Amino acid sequence: MTTLRMLAIGTLLHAKHLSRSPFEVAMALIVPLVQATLAVHLFRSGDGSHRLIEAAVGAGLMGIWASVLTGSGGAIQNQRWQGTLEMIMLAPRRPVTVILPITAATAVTGMYALLATLAWGRIVYGIRIELAHPAAFLAAAVACVLGLGMFGLLLASTFVLLRNANALANPLDYPIWLLSGMLVPITVLPSWTLPVAAVLPTTWGARALREATVGGPVWPSIGICLAIGAVCLVVGGYCLTVFERRARVTATLALS
Amino acid sequence: MNPVRLVTTGGALAYRALFNWTTPAMYAGTLLAGPAFQLIFFAYLGRQLQVADDRFFIVGNAVLAASTACVFGGTLAVGNERRYGTLGHVLLSPRSRTAIFAGRVLPYAGNGLLIAAFTLTVGTAALGLRIPLAALPGIVLALATGSLACAFFGLTLGAVGLRFRDVWVVSNVAASLLLLLTGVNVPRSGLPPWMATVGEFLPITHAAEAARTLAAGRGFGAAAPALGAELLVGTGYALLAVLLLKIFEAESRRRASLETL
Amino acid sequence: MDSEHTLTAPSPPPPALSPSTRAGSDFAIEAEGLSRTYRTRTGWLRPRLQTVDAVRGVDLSVRRGELFGLLGPNGAGKTTTIKMLNTLLIPSAGTARVGGYDVVTQTREVRRRIGYVFGGDRGLYDRLSGLDNLRYFAELYAVPAREQKRRIAELLELVGLRGREGERVEGYSRGMRQRLHIARGLLHRPEVLFLDEPSIGVDPVAARELRRTVAGLAANGTTIVLTTHYMAEADELCDRIAVIAGGRIQALGTPAELRRRADGRRVLEIEAYGVPDAALAALRELPGVRETAVEARGTQQLLTVQSDTDVDVQGDVLRELSGIRLGRVTSREPTLEDAYVAIVNAS
Numbered sequence: 001m002t003t004l005r006m007l008a009i010g011t012l013l014h015a016k017h018l019s020r021s022p023f024e025v026a027m028a029l030i031v032p033l034v035q036a037t038l039a040v041h042l043f044r045s046g047d048g049s050h051r052l053i054e055a056a057v058g059a060g061l062m063g064i065w066a067s068v069l070t071g072s073g074g075a076i077q078n079q080r081w082q083g084t085l086e087m088i089m090l091a092p093r094r095p096v097t098v099i100l101p102i103t104a105a106t107a108v109t110g111m112y113a114l115l116a117t118l119a120w121g122r123i124v125y126g127i128r129i130e131l132a133h134p135a136a137f138l139a140a141a142v143a144c145v146l147g148l149g150m151f152g153l154l155l156a157s158t159f160v161l162l163r164n165a166n167a168l169a170n171p172l173d174y175p176i177w178l179l180s181g182m183l184v185p186i187t188v189l190p191s192w193t194l195p196v197a198a199v200l201p202t203t204w205g206a207r208a209l210r211e212a213t214v215g216g217p218v219w220p221s222i223g224i225c226l227a228i229g230a231v232c233l234v235v236g237g238y239c240l241t242v243f244e245r246r247a248r249v250t251a252t253l254a255l256s
Numbered sequence: 257m258n259p260v261r262l263v264t265t266g267g268a269l270a271y272r273a274l275f276n277w278t279t280p281a282m283y284a285g286t287l288l289a290g291p292a293f294q295l296i297f298f299a300y301l302g303r304q305l306q307v308a309d310d311r312f313f314i315v316g317n318a319v320l321a322a323s324t325a326c327v328f329g330g331t332l333a334v335g336n337e338r339r340y341g342t343l344g345h346v347l348l349s350p351r352s353r354t355a356i357f358a359g360r361v362l363p364y365a366g367n368g369l370l371i372a373a374f375t376l377t378v379g380t381a382a383l384g385l386r387i388p389l390a391a392l393p394g395i396v397l398a399l400a401t402g403s404l405a406c407a408f409f410g411l412t413l414g415a416v417g418l419r420f421r422d423v424w425v426v427s428n429v430a431a432s433l434l435l436l437l438t439g440v441n442v443p444r445s446g447l448p449p450w451m452a453t454v455g456e457f458l459p460i461t462h463a464a465e466a467a468r469t470l471a472a473g474r475g476f477g478a479a480a481p482a483l484g485a486e487l488l489v490g491t492g493y494a495l496l497a498v499l500l501l502k503i504f505e506a507e508s509r510r511r512a513s514l515e516t517l
Numbered sequence: 518m519d520s521e522h523t524l525t526a527p528s529p530p531p532p533a534l535s536p537s538t539r540a541g542s543d544f545a546i547e548a549e550g551l552s553r554t555y556r557t558r559t560g561w562l563r564p565r566l567q568t569v570d571a572v573r574g575v576d577l578s579v580r581r582g583e584l585f586g587l588l589g590p591n592g593a594g595k596t597t598t599i600k601m602l603n604t605l606l607i608p609s610a611g612t613a614r615v616g617g618y619d620v621v622t623q624t625r626e627v628r629r630r631i632g633y634v635f636g637g638d639r640g641l642y643d644r645l646s647g648l649d650n651l652r653y654f655a656e657l658y659a660v661p662a663r664e665q666k667r668r669i670a671e672l673l674e675l676v677g678l679r680g681r682e683g684e685r686v687e688g689y690s691r692g693m694r695q696r697l698h699i700a701r702g703l704l705h706r707p708e709v710l711f712l713d714e715p716s717i718g719v720d721p722v723a724a725r726e727l728r729r730t731v732a733g734l735a736a737n738g739t740t741i742v743l744t745t746h747y748m749a750e751a752d753e754l755c756d757r758i759a760v761i762a763g764g765r766i767q768a769l770g771t772p773a774e775l776r777r778r779a780d781g782r783r784v785l786e787i788e789a790y791g792v793p794d795a796a797l798a799a800l801r802e803l804p805g806v807r808e809t810a811v812e813a814r815g816t817q818q819l820l821t822v823q824s825d826t827d828v829d830v831q832g833d834v835l836r837e838l839s840g841i842r843l844g845r846v847t848s849r850e851p852t853l854e855d856a857y858v859a860i861v862n863a864s
Contacts (some may be wrong), residue, residue, distance in 0.1 A: 013645060013653045020644035020685075026425040034432040038442060045446035046305030063548075084640030086605055092628040100656065127635035167281035171290030174297040188303045212616040247609040249598075251555060 002059040003097055004195055010101030015108040018071070023168045024109060027070075031114035032063030033120050040125055048184065053129065056121030057213050058183035061206055064148060065182065066173050071106025072152030073169055075099065076160045086253045096153070096237035103152035107145040114141065134220070137212035143222040150229035150236070151201045157239035161245075182206045201228040205219020273374045276318035287367075291321030291375045292382075298441045299383055308443055315395075315471045318376035319464040322368030322403040327431050330365035330410020334501075335355075335423040342439050353505075354498050361407040361494075368403030369396075373415050394470040394479060401483055402463030405490030409459045415500035433458075440464050459493065462486035541543070545740035546579040546602060550611035552764075553597050556670040569595040573764040574611065575711070578814060579742060581708075584735040586743040586755035590861055595744040596635075599711050601631050614718040616708055629659075632702035632710045636717035640692045647673075647697050648682040653721045658705040670754050672700040676730065692723035699730065709740045728754060742833065760857060762864040773851055779851035779859055782807060785831055787820040788844030799837050805830045808859050817844065825856060 018024045042048070043055045051231035076099070079085035088098045121127035131137045157176045159169060178186060179193055180202035197203045204225035247253045295317035302313045337346060351358065372394065380387060387395070413430055436442060437455040444452045444461075455461045466482035494513030538642045558564045572594040579585045600606040602613055612619065618626040642650050648669065655665045663823040673679045675778045676696035688695065695715060702710060712731065716724045724747075731754055735741050745751055751758055752772045759767040760775070768775055792811065800809050800820075805828030812819045824830040831848065 001660075004658060006659070010653060011489050013372060013649055016649065017644050018643050023425055026422070030429050031432045032437050034429070039434045039435075041304060041446050042307055045443055046302070047309040048305050049339075082642070083637075084642065086652070087633070088634055090603065090605065090628055090631075091654075092625045092659065093657060105365050142575045150800050152644060154392040167285040170282075170285045171293050174290070174293035178293075178297045182452060183301065184304055186304050188300060228461065245607075248605060250530065251606055253605055253631075 003093075005105075007091070007097060008102055010098075011108060012240070014102050014105035018109045020107055024067075025112070028063060028067055028109055028112040029116050031066070032117050035059040035062055035158045036117040036120055037124075040121070040127075042192055043159065044110065051184075052063070052125060052127045053215070054184065054210060056117045056125075056127055057209055058206070060114030060117035061144065061182045061209060062173075062177050063117065064110030064144060065180075065202060066105060066108045067104065067110030067113065068148045068152040068167070069173055072108075073105070073159055074158040075102045075156040077151070080253070089244060089247075089253055090229055098234070099131035099156060099240055100149070100153050100233070103156050104145070104149035106152060107149040111141065111146070113146060119196070121155035131213055131214035133212045133218055135224075137209065140205070140208035140212045140218055140222055143208060143225050145200040147205050147225040150233045153167060154232035154236035154239070157236040157243060160240075160243045176200065176202055176218040179203065180206045185210075199228065201225050201232065204228065283370065283431060287325050287371050288374055290324060291317065291371060292378045295321070295375055295379045296382060298499070299379070299392065302438075302441075306447075310383050310385050311471055312443070312468065313441065314379040314383060315467045316438075318372050318379055318463045319402045319467050320434065320438065320440045321364075321405050322372040322376035322399065323434050323460060324370055325488060326368040326403060327410040327413060327427050329367065329412045330407055330412070330418055331423050331427040332361040333364070333411060334414030335417045339414070341493040347492075353501060357411060357497065357501065358494070361404075361411050364398070364409040365404040368433060369400050372399040372481060383436050388473045391470040391473060394476045395467050398463050398470060398479065399465075401486045402460050404450060405459035405463065405486050405493065408490050408493035408497060411497040412500065415497050415504065417499075418504050434460055437461075438464060447492035457489060457492075459489055461485065462489065468499065496505055543580055544578045545581045546577060546585075546613070546615050546742065548575060548577045548602065548611065551575040551577075551598065551601055551608050551613055551777070552610040553594075553601060553606060554609045567670040567864075571764055572608075575761070575766055577759065577766070579740060581740055582735070582738045583756045584640070584731070584741045584743065584754055586758040587742065587761055588746075588748075588751055588758055588857060589744075589761035593762045594681055594794075595761055596713055598631075599713050599742065599744060603631055603711050604628060605633075629796035630708045632705070634698045634702040634710065634712050634715055636695065636714035636719075638691050638718075641657050641694060641697060643687040644685055646683050646685055647678055647689070647693075650686060651695060652700060653680075660705055671701075672690035672703055673846060676700045677726065691783075692719050695719055695723070695727065699727075703706050705716070705733075707739065709742070710734065712741060712743045714744055714746065716745060716750060716828050720813070729844065748852070752853045760860045762861045765864070767864045768860045775856050775860070776851070776853050777856075779856040781826050782823050782832075782851050782855070782859075783826050784843075784851050784855050785822040785824065785834060786847045786849065787822070787834070787838070788846075789818050789838065790816060790821060790844075791821050792818055792838070792841055792844040795839055796841065800834060803830055803833045803837065804828065805836075807861055808855075810858055810862075821855070821858070823851065823859060 030139065036056055039055035040052055041053055048055070051252045068154055070157050079102070089095065089100060118129060122129055146151065155169065178189070179197045180219045181197070182202065184206075208221035208225060210216070212219060217248065259431065278426075297315060298317055299313040300309055302308050303310070333500055348355065378387070378394070378397070410427070413427050414423070417426050420426055437447070437451055438458055438460040439447065439452070444455060447455070462482040462485040464481040466486065469479040469482065470476070534690050551572055552570070552574050555569045555571055557567045559570070560658055571592075575594070575598055577585075579599075587598065597606065601608045602615060602620060604627050607621055609700065612621075614620065614629045616630045617664075618630075620627050644655070645653070651669045651672070654667060660668055669682075673682050678693060678696055678700065679831045681689075681693065686697065689697065699712075699715065702712075702800050716727055719727060728750060731741060731743065735754075743751070743755065745856075755772060757769065757771055758775055759766045768778065796822075797809060797811065800806060800822060806822055807825065808821075808823040810821045812821070822830065822834055831846070835843075835846070
């Protein structure tokens with residue numbers, strides 16, 4: 001119970017901290033709007049002009065993923081730069097409960113992107129926000145935040161263990177957008193990509209959101225998204241415990 | 257004193273000092289893999305939505321690939337001076353501003369060309385596009401022109417960044433606007449007229465058009481007007497950057513508005 | 518409170534005034550042979566391994582409720598020692614226990630009982646208010662929800678930040694940040710508090726406030742380990758002081774005991790301008806002279822010459838410095854600082 005409370009308050013306060021950075025907010029609001037505009041015009045140029053709402057939702061989800069990727073990739077590095085990494089690791093808690101709120105917060109602030117692209121679609125392009133299952137859409141959005149937050153934790157923990165992995169993972173936004181079919185499911189991809197896509201929580205999160213938008217069985221997708229997220233959480237938690245021990249040996253918690 | 261030396265040696269030194277991105281992992285991840293993934297993403301999206309053929313996306317995104325290095329490089333070339341507190345000292349130099357900053361731009365443009373060529377190679381190999389051999393010199397020229405124009409665009413952004421607290425917002429937004437407005441990923445006929453018009457005044461737009469014309473095997477003559485337009489845009493940004501730097505410098509001496517002086 | 522209970526007790530740590538008597542030890546901190554080696558890799562293409570021995574065999578025991586000072590020059594190993602004691606670093610060799618728990622293996626138990634405050638303005642969430650910072654760490658340190666409000670209010674009062682807690686930390690002065698650091702370190706009523714150069718960069722008035730706060734905590738039974746550069750601070754506060762240099766403890770004792778190390782000495786202070794190194798070397802060779810030190814103060818230099826009391830070196834010293842522009846010359850009794858300089862120079 002106290003752990004749940006700590007996770008919730010930690011996530012809220014980290015989200016508050018992120019929301020007060022002009023850079024983070026501008027990136028979460030402006031870039032997804034450009035992406036949404038691009039998506040709308042791509043859909044119109046091709047044969048997708050009747051599904052513009054999918055472009056708006058998809059661009060928003062792309063924004064959430066971008067936020068999680070940059071935020072989680074840098075989660076531990078940023079704490080190190082602020083000098084707060086030592087302070088939070090000193091808490092008498094498991095490392096995973098200390099880091100999870102940080103990556104979850106990046107998914108929460110990423111939600112700005114989804115709200116922004118929906119509003120943009122409505123105002124600029126007059127897209128009617130008609131959702132097949134409004135309640136399920138909300139649930140799918142929450143599942144995306146949780147699933148992506150847990151996926152982010154796995155990324156954060158592997159990034160700290162592998163030197164330079166963060167830099168190598170920087171361009172992972174496009175592949176995940178593509179494989180998960182965030183904008184549209186890509187049926188023309190080579191078949192070997194299917195199993196890869198199937199284990200990504202982003203694939204199922206995107207699917208749940210799409211099903212809630214245009215109709216379909218939302219709940220199984222939500223369930224799979226959360227289940228894969230839980231696996232990420234367990235593996236990530238293990239990696240973080242290893243990381244904490246190793247960082248105490250190599251003296252890499254602090255900057256100096 | 258030799259201005260060529262200031263442009264080349266000075267430029268190279270400034271590049272090493274200010275482009276603090278170039279660890280091998282950063283380079284491979286952000287500058288090589290990133291644009292390649294972007295190209296593949298849009299090519300498949302284009303196939304799925306039947307927007308245009310592979311050549312459209314592959315050649316267009318290869319030209320655009322230079323923009324990350326050039327836009328962020330230009331921003332760093334000026335922005336990092338402020339961060340390190342060295343801008344004041346650079347502006348105190350008695351040498352020509354134009355030579356100093358032209359020297360800074362060249363390495364970024366060269367880097368951009370390298371990345372664009374790499375992206376084109378990966379894109380054509382991965383997606384199986386054939387480009388006529390005779391068109392290659394022209395395409396390289398188009399890539400180089402686009403990179404140079406883009407680097408001057410980056411320098412302009414860097415100068416603008418001197419007046420904004422968060423240079424990174426400016427350059428990130430600019431980089432994503434290039435994605436939308438240059439017609440690299442949405443055929444310009446599919447953009448609202450005002451967006452297409454803005455695109456005319458951005459780097460990459462004309463270089464991408466020229467490269468596509470060449471890749472289609474229509475010969476250098478057909479691509480020359482677009483290449484000329486790209487050069488014009490690049491020159492425009494070069495002049496704008498120098499002008500902005502001069503204005504901000506003069507202003508800062510009057511009102512102490514650059515925190516560096 | 519017996520040891521079994523302490524081991525299985527959930528989150529609330531025991532209050533500072535009822536120290537657990539685990540293992541029957543009177544010591545809050547015990548360390549034997551603590552050593553720490555850093556390895557750094559330099560170079561990309563041809564990585565070179567460099568090893569630095571930061572701490573080479575430190576033995577310490579700090580009694581419960583004691584205020585223990587760690588003094589030493591930069592790079593002496595103070596911070597490394599503290600970080601080994603507070604579980605942030607694993608020693609390369611040696612063992613340490615805090616509150617009877619091993620700092621390498623029983624980290625959770627140790628962490629429940631300790632607070633850590635370091636100097637400087639980093640280590641806080643700048644874009645959050647002071648209150649939000651405290652709320653977050655109160656959660657992390659498992660301060661029970663119903664106690665949090667009262668505890669935070671109490672601490673804000675203690676460090677004099679009441680009324681400013683709603684402001685973002687980015688607007689805080691250095692002194693305010695430092696006080697917030699201290700409040701954060703005390704949230705869970707630690708038995709042992711590590712203060713790593715808490716007064717660095719703090720103005721004199723704030724530094725005095727800080728000393729009063731620290732003294733108050735010690736009076737209430739909190740064990741405190743303090744590192745500092747300021748001799749007067751250590752002299753005023755500490756029950757015992759360890760002078761550490763070159764990764765080893767060079768001297769250990771009460772401030773009075775350490776001061777006695779400089780007994781039988783006189784100190785000559787000379788203000789001078791442009792003393793050449795050769796003249797300094799010559800001073801050191803004079804009969805009766807034990808230590809010399811130079812401190813730059815703008816264009817001026819302050820020359821300190823320690824000598825045996827029974828030899829009057831003033832005449833000789835001034836003769837060596839003839840031709841150099843001099844200011845005031847004073848002769849005085851040695852202070853703790855002089856003792857410290859003597860110990861560090863001897864190491």
